[in-house]
Amino acid sequence: MRTRTHRRRFGFSDPSAIMGFVENMILVVVVFLFAGAIAIPQVNPPPRDGIEKRQTTEPTPFYIEMRWADQLPHDLDLYITCYSLVNMQRTDPTVVFYNRKSSRWLNLLHDATGYPRSQRNVEEARVNSSVRTVPKNTVCLINTHIWSRHGGPLPVKGTVLAIANKDSPRQKTIVNLEFTIGQVGEECSLAQIVWDEKSDVLFDSVETYPNLPTQRIATVGAADNPPTCTPTKGCAS
Structure with missing residues (x-):
């Protein structure tokens, strides 16, 4: 018991x-x-923002990055338009910007709107993952446009970087330059890049700011004739 x-x-x-x-x-x-x-x-720390979350080391034949100081409130926008030249005719238009983040073979990864709405003032675009090369005989124009300064000082400076075959053994910088925007509503062409029939960049044909005359993308057809950058003198004041 x-x-x-x-x-x-x-x-x-x-x-x-x-x-x-x-x-x-x-x-x-x-x-x-x-x-x-x-x-x-x-x-595995969480990403600091949406940009870092999207970063990838997957090779891409064409990568574009525009930056301005992170603590600035200015809202700058990246505009990219590309087309193919066939018998001297422009075909297959491709355009990306904040309101059209994907077009054919090109994607805008992030739209920054200035601090504090964006913690990092950077906009990025790249060829989408389903495409291995930029279409042959392609011409791309890279523009910037300032939508608002949100009380920030003018002029405002920024940088643009364009890379061919990013994150691959053939990586090569196409454009890496600084630009200046002088007034709200201003549009500026930063670079024009051409690919040949083998989808290789024609580096000798690259035109850049401030010598490249502005070809409107953001403000094309605007009735009030917004200001643009002028060749050799930078942005108009």
Whole structure:
């Protein structure tokens, strides 16, 4: 009888022992989950913003990046238009900007609108992942346009970077320059790039700011004739 009583008191047939065992198991699980919650962010920290989340090391035949100082409130926009030359005729128009982030083979990855709405003032575009080369005999024009300064000072400076075959052994910088925008509504052509019949960049044919006359994309057809950059003198004042 003493042996049976001892087993009932301390064995699993004792309700208090069962509850104690369950409580201990719950405590172990809670500690394990808490430790995992602390460890996971250290192993794989969350992206700082949408741009970092989209970053990839997958090679791309054409990459464009426009930046201006992160703490500036100005809203600059990247406009890119491309077309193919067939028998001296423009065909297959491709245009991307903040309101049209995907067009044919080109994607705009991010639209920055100035601090604090955007933590990083950078806009990026690249050939989409289903395309391995820029279409042959293609011409691309890269423009910038300032939508608003949101109280920020003018002029405002920015940079534009264009890379061929990014993140591949054949990577080569096409354009890397600084530009200046002088007034709200101004549009400026930053670079014009040409690819040959083998889909290779014709580096000798690249035209850049400030010597490249502005060809309107953002403000084409505007009734109020917004200001544009002027060759050799930069942006009009």
